[in-house]
Amino acid sequence: MRRCGCLLAVVMLAGASLSEGQKAPRQPTPAIVRPLATSIHSFAVSPGTVSFAASDPDLGTFAGSPATSVTWNLTGGNASTTWTLRVASSGSWFGGGSAGCGTVPAGAVTATCASATTSGGASATASCSAAGGLSTTYRTIASGNEGTSNPSFTVTLSFALLDSWSYVANLSPPCTLNVSYSLNAP
């Protein structure tokens, strides 16, 4: 809350200085500056790395380890405004240096929301969306309402790799895929 108050003060001061500047034609003032003041704090993902121990493609799917936890707090939210947590890969294929791991598609990894919970606050909600393969297009994995009174949110995710004999992986450098989590409340 304290941080939020500081921000409002900054915005108001900026507005005030602009009001004075309105007399000067170079810096006209907007008629209204309205920060819709929802703030996100501690949007955190842990751990930073998930690993697959894929030993035999005949076994099919391999779970990533460990599970991923995404947490955040919201302040100044609106009871019914919707937040959306999404996930995407930065590329369509696993990378791994010049030799690459270009036969392993990002879509072989499925992201599944195991749970989406909220605590504290009022009117905040959180629910999981359907599981799906990773791609460079963000897909929603959980969503809900912002709520009021500073709610906290936790979404637990798991990843699974659907292995295939056609996937060629390097030992060194190893294969990695960058995954990005995006939170927004437009």
Added chain:
Amino acid sequence: MHVERELFSERAVSPQPGRPPGWPLPGRSGEVAAAAARPLFLLAIVILLAAQPAAAQLGLGLSPMRVELAMAPGTQYSGSLSLSSDSQGKVRVRAELLDFFIDESETPQFDRSYPQEAEFSCRPWLSVNPMETELGAGTQTLVRYTIRVPREATERSFHCAAGFTTLPPAEQPRGMGLQTAVRIVAAFYVIIGKPQAEGAIKEIKLEPAADPKQPSWRAVVVIENPSLMHMRPAGELAVLDASGKLLESLKFNSVPILPRRPQRFLFPLTVPVTAGASYTLRARVDLGLAEIQEATVEVTAPPAPTAVPAQ
């Protein structure tokens, strides 16, 4: 570090989206040939976490997440966003200027450019400084933004966004696995002049939800926004049975209805729906206009959705 940065930036310049420049571009047949020539299986690769320190938590904070500005053509405004790090070590953060829209599943879609949003996008007017910065653990910085409205801008509401994404630090462990980044987005709405909002409920229906694991139903309300001003609905949808008994009442999600488009609102139903039975769907919605709109339709549930076999 260098490699990972390329992975994050190549999307805009790679001739094949998602594939880093310089990588071979084999067709599937080439891959199959390669597969025939080598022992091809994905061997147990990852002991990495055991061999290296546990990967650190990555975290960001942003305030505010939405800014609405009423401006005049030819003016500019500068403000700031507060960006904080909740990571356990130093983290680099890169800014992106984004277009966005809300898709038919009510999901906001952000990207560097959506041509269909061009006439309502404030992205070309938005600048952010710094575009890339390094944050220490627990630190906070101000990111300044400026909106410069061109003189020829016409009366309407515009929208755009600024996204802030962490870059993987060089010391992160590597392995057959996933490396994490987080992105948070601030949305901007710039209103030029005083465009009048108008909108109406266009359609209400019942449809099966495409959930492969749990067949279910949802009500859908389509609101048409023919105006040049975005709006946010507030209201609820009631589901009544043939006798008029209220079965379920669900609130509208407060996603924006952007200008000049229909927007679908989805209401996943928790009450069981019987195929062939009649239901009444009644929507009451405040679009921020001088009235509360109400629309009621009677629907007969079509045949029940069936589970989609897992692939």
